[in-house]
């Protein structure tokens with residue numbers, strides 16, 4: 403499979419805080435990759451760099467073979483990169499339908515009936531159709547998380563970035579969400595998923611990347627990575643010598 407996203411030598415610091423330390427990795431078309439790392443490791447900053455909310459100090463980001471390192475965030479969205487936010491950020495005064503319509507019109511460039519039909523299909527896929535006319539500000543946490551995903555999917559992304567979408571959910575809600583993400587992935591969308599709820603991540607992803615202090619410290623098949631003493635020590639706080 404060819405790389406949809408290719409990151410090479412990416413560097414970013416905020417003063418003394420290094421959030422990307424010469425980071426390089428590829429994500430293949432159709433792949434689902436999980437990102438693990440302790441709090442403050444630089445995971446969300448990586449998404450901000452990929453989406454263009456942050457500019458890198460050095461390094462390149464290529465998407466579908468095109469260098470997008472200096473491309474605006476709006477343009478990257480139109481090229482097919484969409485994200486969910488760790489803390490849901492719906493347009494609270496707008497309905498669920500209207501929120502997703504923003505993704506369809508601004509991201510996918512759809513209009514009129516075509517945009518509306520696409521939004522309805524996305525709301526059905528994400529389990530939000532019965533709540534289409536509810537004000538987004540009145541949704542439960544699960545539904546706000548679903549709406550984050552729906553708005554991103556409405557933009558018809560080639561690459562979907564999910565930022566801790568399973569956090570704070572009950573077990574049953576988490577299972578429902580995993581199901582939705584699996585369906586999105588099975589539909590061909592490439593996914594990069596940052597998640598602390600490891601069992602949810604492992605139910606979906608084919609590869610894991612572990613980040614610590616902005617540095618990629620491990621990358622590989624989920625089982626190999628989760629069994630690695632270095633990862634256990636850094637991520638799970640387990641001393642390999644004990």
Ligand SMILES: Nc1ncnc2c1ncn2[C@@H]1O[C@H](COP(=O)(O)OP(=O)(O)OP(=O)(O)O)[C@@H](O)[C@H]1O
Pocket residue numbers: 416419421439440441442443444445446447448488
């Ligand atoms: N715009 C910014 N200005 C200054 N420091 C920032 C900025 N954005 C992030 N940081 C700092 O960079 C570090 C990495 O933050 P980031 O949110 O990327 O980590 P994370 O791995 O996503 O953490 P978590 O798992 O807690 O969400 C943190 O110390 C954070 O305070």
